[in-house]
Amino acid sequence: MATFHVNTRQVRSMHERKTVDTARIEQAVRMILEAIGEAPEREGLADTPARVARMYQEIFAGLHRDPKEELSARFHVEHRDVVIVRDIPFYSMCEHHLLPFFGFAHVAYRPHDHVVTGLSKLARLVDVVAKKPQVQERMTNEIADALDEALAAEGVLVVVEAEHLCMSMRGIRKPGSRTTTIAQRGCYEESAAQREEVLHLIRFGA
Numbered sequence: 001m002a003t004f005h006v007n008t009r010q011v012r013s014m015h016e017r018k019t020v021d022t023a024r025i026e027q028a029v030r031m032i033l034e035a036i037g038e039a040p041e042r043e044g045l046a047d048t049p050a051r052v053a054r055m056y057q058e059i060f061a062g063l064h065r066d067p068k069e070e071l072s073a074r075f076h077v078e079h080r081d082v083v084i085v086r087d088i089p090f091y092s093m094c095e096h097h098l099l100p101f102f103g104f105a106h107v108a109y110r111p112h113d114h115v116v117t118g119l120s121k122l123a124r125l126v127d128v129v130a131k132k133p134q135v136q137e138r139m140t141n142e143i144a145d146a147l148d149e150a151l152a153a154e155g156v157l158v159v160v161e162a163e164h165l166c167m168s169m170r171g172i173r174k175p176g177s178r179t180t181t182i183a184q185r186g187c188y189e190e191s192a193a194q195r196e197e198v199l200h201l202i203r204f205g206a
């Protein structure tokens with residue numbers, strides 16, 4: 001019978017390699033299929049463990065990464081006011097049920113000393129923070145903290161809206177219910193007026 005006892009040394013070596021252990025994922029998926037009464041060797045399932053392992057490699061690619069590295073492209077422009085990229089789609093995995101939660105992130109910051117980052121980098125930041133076992137609140141705060149630290153921004157405001165499949169397809173079964181989380185730093189924490197202005201732009205555009 002397959003065993004997949006994980007000892008500390010193996011976990012440490014995986015963290016050092018900064019990758020997922022695809023062989024062990026395959027083993028685990030085979031065990032789950034057996035445990036639900038399936039026959040992992042039947043034709044339709046034969047390649048499933050390897051597929052799931054490849055998929056986990058992709059959807060957990062944000063593990064062991066420093067989100068701030070996504071913001072390494074920084075430059076000066078004559079701009080002092082808010083920059084907002086809204087409606088950034090994302091897919092993440094709820095760490096409680098390993099089911100997807102997905103939706104949109106809206107990312108806003110007010111530059112300090114005219115230091116900005118590339119617009120695409122904000123979407124890359126959302127991706128890297130989403131691609132690991134997550135909860136929505138932590139995801140929202142990790143995006144805000146990375147921006148706050150990497151750009152030393154005057155202010156940061158992040159809004160995430162998502163549907164959680166663990167609330168839609170199982171359990172309480174409320175498809176269509178959406179969760180909104182917000183993280184604010186600097187001027188958007190201090191000034192309700194500035195925060196309201198940005199929230200209005202996120203909601204309705206200019």
Ligand SMILES: Nc1nc2c(ncn2[C@@H]2O[C@H](COP(=O)(O)OP(=O)(O)OP(=O)(O)O)[C@@H](O)[C@H]2O)c(=O)[nH]1
Pocket residue numbers: 094095096134135136137164166167171172
């Ligand atoms: N705060 C927060 N909770 C989440 C998130 N994703 C899932 N959850 C919740 O995590 C909780 C886990 O609760 P448990 O009681 O341990 O698990 P459960 O028995 O499967 O709970 P139900 O989903 O209510 O059936 C549930 O209430 C989920 O809705 C998230 O991103 N943030």
Ligand SMILES: [Zn+2]
Pocket residue numbers: 094095096097098099164166167
């Ligand atoms: Zn869940």
